[in-house]
Amino acid sequence: MLNFFLLILIYSGIYALMALGQNVITGYGGMLSLTQAGFFAIGSYATAILSTRFGFSFWATLPPAALLSALCGLLIGLPTLRLKGDYLAIATLGFGEIVRNVLNNWDSLTRGPMGIQKIPMPTIFGFVINPYTKYSFLVMVVIFVAIAYVLFQRLARSRMGRALAAIREDEIAAEAMGINITKYKVYAFILGASVAGIAGSLQAVFTLSVTPGTYTFMVSVMVLCMVVLGGMGNFKASILGAFIIQLISYFPQLTGLTSVIPPQFKQILFGLILVVMMIWRPQGLLGREEIRYGNEEGEKA
Amino acid sequence: MGIAEFFQHLTNGLTLGGIYALIALGYTMVYGILKFINFAHGDVLMVGSYAGLFIYNALRGDASLGPWVLIAFFLAMLASMVISALLGVTIERVAYKPLRKATRLAPLLSAIGVSFILSNSAAWAFGTNSKKFHYPFDNTPFVFKGVVITPHQILILSVSLVMMVILKIFVDRTRMGKAMRATSLDQQTAMLMGINVDRVISLTFSIGSALAAVGGILIALDFKVYATMGTMTGLKAFVAAVFGGIGNITGAMVGGILLGILETFGVAIFGIPSGLKDTIAFGVLIIILLVKPAGLLGKDEKEKV
Numbered sequence: 001m002l003n004f005f006l007l008i009l010i011y012s013g014i015y016a017l018m019a020l021g022q023n024v025i026t027g028y029g030g031m032l033s034l035t036q037a038g039f040f041a042i043g044s045y046a047t048a049i050l051s052t053r054f055g056f057s058f059w060a061t062l063p064p065a066a067l068l069s070a071l072c073g074l075l076i077g078l079p080t081l082r083l084k085g086d087y088l089a090i091a092t093l094g095f096g097e098i099v100r101n102v103l104n105n106w107d108s109l110t111r112g113p114m115g116i117q118k119i120p121m122p123t124i125f126g127f128v129i130n131p132y133t134k135y136s137f138l139v140m141v142v143i144f145v146a147i148a149y150v151l152f153q154r155l156a157r158s159r160m161g162r163a164l165a166a167i168r169e170d171e172i173a174a175e176a177m178g179i180n181i182t183k184y185k186v187y188a189f190i191l192g193a194s195v196a197g198i199a200g201s202l203q204a205v206f207t208l209s210v211t212p213g214t215y216t217f218m219v220s221v222m223v224l225c226m227v228v229l230g231g232m233g234n235f236k237a238s239i240l241g242a243f244i245i246q247l248i249s250y251f252p253q254l255t256g257l258t259s260v261i262p263p264q265f266k267q268i269l270f271g272l273i274l275v276v277m278m279i280w281r282p283q284g285l286l287g288r289e290e291i292r293y294g295n296e297e298g299e300k301a
Numbered sequence: 302m303g304i305a306e307f308f309q310h311l312t313n314g315l316t317l318g319g320i321y322a323l324i325a326l327g328y329t330m331v332y333g334i335l336k337f338i339n340f341a342h343g344d345v346l347m348v349g350s351y352a353g354l355f356i357y358n359a360l361r362g363d364a365s366l367g368p369w370v371l372i373a374f375f376l377a378m379l380a381s382m383v384i385s386a387l388l389g390v391t392i393e394r395v396a397y398k399p400l401r402k403a404t405r406l407a408p409l410l411s412a413i414g415v416s417f418i419l420s421n422s423a424a425w426a427f428g429t430n431s432k433k434f435h436y437p438f439d440n441t442p443f444v445f446k447g448v449v450i451t452p453h454q455i456l457i458l459s460v461s462l463v464m465m466v467i468l469k470i471f472v473d474r475t476r477m478g479k480a481m482r483a484t485s486l487d488q489q490t491a492m493l494m495g496i497n498v499d500r501v502i503s504l505t506f507s508i509g510s511a512l513a514a515v516g517g518i519l520i521a522l523d524f525k526v527y528a529t530m531g532t533m534t535g536l537k538a539f540v541a542a543v544f545g546g547i548g549n550i551t552g553a554m555v556g557g558i559l560l561g562i563l564e565t566f567g568v569a570i571f572g573i574p575s576g577l578k579d580t581i582a583f584g585v586l587i588i589i590l591l592v593k594p595a596g597l598l599g600k601d602e603k604e605k606v
Binding site for chain 2: 030076089091095097232262263264267271272273275
């Protein structure tokens, strides 16, 4: 039971990284991306291939994983983010499917549906971070989430965070204020993509094997759910959302009701969460984190 | 490539494109009026196909091929159009209407939720195995001047042509069609002119969903019925809508047919492995967005403040 709870915590952490990235894109930038699963897959496969074929250590695979995801993000982001409307949503939806398609078909590199096994465990100063015993792995995941959280918190208060908020509220007004809309949108999108890539690397060394079947559209929807449930534009909320959604998705196993609850239960629930939250509580459980500038009684614009 | 081979690919492309066009119409009509992508459209198609399949099987019973089976097929298609239309309208009422004044993101997220609910409920209720939709006629292909044509392809071409002509006449010539065009131009002004915008929106959803059901059934004859059948088909149909110019009804028809032709020729001529066939639509989307984002028949619109 304790072991199981640790597993949920680790997955919460891995997904929290993706949710933080999604939050930058959707919560701050107001863009709908549906492909965290695609970047997640790219990160996982980068780590898996580099460490099994080329003998990279886990740490050395992190920069390529993040860079590769960012590069793919740039490829989708550049054509779609220059435009008004929601082309990004469809382009990313398609991208996720295509990543899975490629992973399934590029046998010489990804070994197709069989996936890649025997990924070496990460080590640090000679200490092996063994995913089976979970404690050390959980610590590593928590450190990753903490670093990402602090970075994103800083980012939200930076020039870029304010530019993104302005774009989200009113693109035309933001443009009139001299903000380069496309530049900041693409930055946010790339950033979200690379964090998902890192999450993918962690996933690869946690399960020690990768198969294309893991990286379905459901993963993207789960991540979206985490952000929506917690509250868009609030990084703490994304982490909370990640935990709640993971708890829900392992609810049948936790309660031992796997035979009673149909396997589609959680997906239907995720769908319901999205609809219900949008109608009754669009700001999410915790609500948007308002950033105050200047002194408390500062004049209102 | 010989002439016969060329026409062979063209026929295959046209039939595939006809289906894309039918489905693309639903996306483009909703986008034209509400300015948002109805992600649940593909799943309405899936529900329509299941409804059509069950009704068809019930009506057909054990009857062997003959006129009655064909009538049963068309009755099932009509019934599934009605069911899908009702479903489309219900979805709009429950999940989108409360969000009309919300942020731009809200209806999109809600639509994804609806899509997820529909596809997973279907997987739960009907199982994850795909179900065969038997041809209501003898589908033995015949050869016409060296081109192999199946009766199924003729069915697709004629049904989609009839549907598109009816829709075009409805939108261009009738009062209600005029109201639809007005609403898509400017919702508030349309309202001031006494148009019942809510009714127009409901109508748009019902027409789009009914057409999706037809597309779904036509495609199911070849590719079976399953819970996630709407995802890829819907995605491609959306690309077709963008290709032709989103919001433009003629554009959706043209885009759908062109996309179908591009896909068949892409596999046949450029030797794109059929495992990556789905990638073609995506490539088309990216190129269109780079070169002519308004689509083939769309007009560039400057947003006014």
